[in-house]
Amino acid sequence: MSQRIRIKLKSYDFNLVDKSAEKIVKTVKTTGAVVNGPIPLPTEKKIYTVLRSPHVNKKAREQFQLCSYKRLLDIYSSTAKTGDALMKLELPSGVEVEIKV
Numbered sequence: 001m002s003q004r005i006r007i008k009l010k011s012y013d014f015n016l017v018d019k020s021a022e023k024i025v026k027t028v029k030t031t032g033a034v035v036n037g038p039i040p041l042p043t044e045k046k047i048y049t050v051l052r053s054p055h056v057n058k059k060a061r062e063q064f065q066l067c068s069y070k071r072l073l074d075i076y077s078s079t080a081k082t083g084d085a086l087m088k089l090e091l092p093s094g095v096e097v098e099i100k101v
Helices: 014-030 080-088
Strands: 005-011 034-051 061-076 096-100
Touching: 005 014, 005 080, 014 034, 014 061, 014 080
Parallel strands: none
Antiparallel strands: 005 061, 005 096, 034 061
C-alpha cells in the first residue's frame, strides 16, 4: 500500500471524537504505520434563535447552540495489515468517519 490514508472524524460530542482518535492511533501504531495527528479542525457552531411564545412577547427569545467537533488523522507507510485493522475497528455510534486513500 504505502500511500497516505486520511481519516476525518466528526461528532457533536468532543469526548467521543477524542476517544475514537486515540483508539485509531493505538491500533495503527501496533501495525507499524506512522500516524500524523489527531489534528483538531475548527469547531462549527450553529446558533438557532426561537421565539418563546408564538403569539405574544416578540422580544422574548431563546437561543440554542449546536457544535460539531472534527479531528484529522494522516497515516503514512501503511500496509495491508493496517487496512485490515482499520476495517475491524469498532467505533462508538455518533462518530462519523470519512476515509480517503
